[in-house]
Amino acid sequence: MIKVVAKSVIKKDCLEKYNSLVTELIEETRKEKGNVSYELYQDINNPCILTFIEEWSDEESLNLHLQSIHFTTIVPKLGLLRENESEINIYRLIR
Amino acid sequence: MIKVVAKSVIKKDCLEKYNSLVTELIEETRKEKGNVSYELYQDINNPCILTFIEEWSDEESLNLHLQSIHFTTIVPKLGLLRENESEINIYRLIR
Numbered sequence: 001m002i003k004v005v006a007k008s009v010i011k012k013d014c015l016e017k018y019n020s021l022v023t024e025l026i027e028e029t030r031k032e033k034g035n036v037s038y039e040l041y042q043d044i045n046n047p048c049i050l051t052f053i054e055e056w057s058d059e060e061s062l063n064l065h066l067q068s069i070h071f072t073t074i075v076p077k078l079g080l081l082r083e084n085e086s087e088i089n090i091y092r093l094i095r
Numbered sequence: 096m097i098k099v100v101a102k103s104v105i106k107k108d109c110l111e112k113y114n115s116l117v118t119e120l121i122e123e124t125r126k127e128k129g130n131v132s133y134e135l136y137q138d139i140n141n142p143c144i145l146t147f148i149e150e151w152s153d154e155e156s157l158n159l160h161l162q163s164i165h166f167t168t169i170v171p172k173l174g175l176l177r178e179n180e181s182e183i184n185i186y187r188l189i190r
Contacts, residue, residue: 002139003136003148005100005102005146005148007100007184019190022190023190026190039188039190040188040189040190041098041186041187041188041189042186042187042189043184043185043186044097044154044185044186044187045185049184050189051100051184051186053098053100053148053186059139089102089138089144089146090138090139090140091136091137091138091139091146091148092136092137092139093134093135093136094135094136094137094145095114095117095118095121095134095135
């Protein structure tokens with residue numbers, strides 16, 4: 001199992017647009033083979049921090065996701081709405 | 096449900112000590128009322144990045160955890176083994 005935490009800081013005036021743009025990304029990703037969960041979280045102390053926490057059965061499924069049409073078309077658009085680069089960590093469970 | 100992501104960068108020569116110190120913290124935390132999950136992850140690209148991903152039934156349970164004996168005694172010791180401050184985000188699920 002692979003866990004991904006992808007943390008973004010969204011421009012305050014772009015939150016609504018971000019929320020509508022991610023709908024298709026979420027719907028399509030959850031259909032992918034190997035996707036276990038794909039959830040979007042909001043920091044309770046800073047509503048501009050939106051973080052995807054994802055679970056994939058293996059690295060291969062994650063790599064296929066990164067090449068998918070919905071990822072390659074939507075994620076660049078999301079990038080325009082962020083304050084800076086996303087902070088992405090790919091994890092494996094140890095304890 | 097509350098989700099916590101607590102990301103730390105551990106000094107390379109302190110990984111083993113960190114791993115032994117967290118054992119009691121993990122065992123005691125998992126017994127706490129309101130703890131849904133308390134897992135430690137390691138970044139697959141940088142073994143010095145160790146991140147707790149936690150789930151709590153509510154903020155009250157999390158606050159009690161932060162005042163618990165095991166948290167208040169062990170976490171300061173873990174702090175000595177880190178390169179810098181932990182990056183902690185408290186999240187709620189939105190999508």
